[in-house]
Amino acid sequence: MTMSGATRRRLGRPPQTENQRERIMHEAAILFGRSGFDASSLHDLAAEAGISKAGIYHYFKTKQDVYDAIIIKTLRGLFDHVSAAVESVAGPQEKLLVFMTAHADFFERNYWAFRCMLISYSGMAAPVSRHDAVALRERYESLLRAIIAEGVRQGDFRDVDPAATGRAVLSMLNWMVRWFRPGGLKTAAEIAREYGDLLFRGLYN
């Protein structure tokens, strides 16, 4: 039996060039996430990644390009991961809970890219990339709002404003970047589940 090309590609190592580009982005996310975009240089990045500056310039023209590539990749990955999880379950309640836990899970597994995106964000200045990022974010928030609106329509949820409620959900999830550290007592998804319980049932006795 011979393997298909697709199977061989899955089993084999990714092409070296892709590897190297991804590795630069990974090291850069840690560097920007730790030290901030402004305080980090391509010189620092080259040292961290153990690669020459020329090696970085082979893939990225500027520090801004590296930053933008991290953000776009993270936003795309987040949407793909969360929308697939949401599609795997039925009903607005289950979908909203899965949206929250899948988001938190993706955040925990992409911790530095998230920090980079949500804390050291002042690098997001270039108009073109900012436009792409805004469109990706909008697509993601639309997915969330649609779930909430569907819950209201079906009568599972009270007649809340999907936009305002979506903001509240994303606020709880995104603020985790400021206090949550991977490897603690609870996973990010567990915390998201607790937020979900609070959000669904409310505080009133």
Add this chain to the structure above:
Amino acid sequence: MTMSGATRRRLGRPPQTENQRERIMHEAAILFGRSGFDASSLHDLAAEAGISKAGIYHYFKTKQDVYDAIIIKTLRGLFDHVSAAVESVAGPQEKLLVFMTAHADFFERNYWAFRCMLISYSGMAAPVSRHDAVALRERYESLLRAIIAEGVRQGDFRDVDPAATGRAVLSMLNWMVRWFRPGGLKTAAEIAREYGDLLFRGLYN
């Protein structure tokens, strides 16, 4: 009738020195909040404030000192404002709602200092100031947790974890720094009231 010293001080302009120090902090909050701490220099600050660098050095030794002074002043002001508002009402439900709206109101009126504190935060590196800021933040979060715990004890709220619930509350409020702009359709306090309604009543129909 002669005025007391205290009355005269309230009516008169603050002493010039205090004025100048406050003005530098105000301009610095806008500069750091807009451009980030790392990307801003004392030279930029002097230009923005229309004051010589020597004039800044009269009040602050370093850029870090200016930053720390803004954060400490903001955290103290936030606690004073919110705790006074909370004490003016009775019952955990009302206190929690007032905590949220007073927080949002203070945020809106100190917009740039909040951005400075919550976005361009990488300046918060000096151990001493960080320690002060952590203590002030802890005192503030304790106030919130105590309100929630009291609500649980009195049976107004479900048996939720005050720490986790406090986190959810502060996440919704603090994330506003990332999307809210003063002068829009709603005030920050109005948005906080909507969050309060969602939090109290929950999503379930």
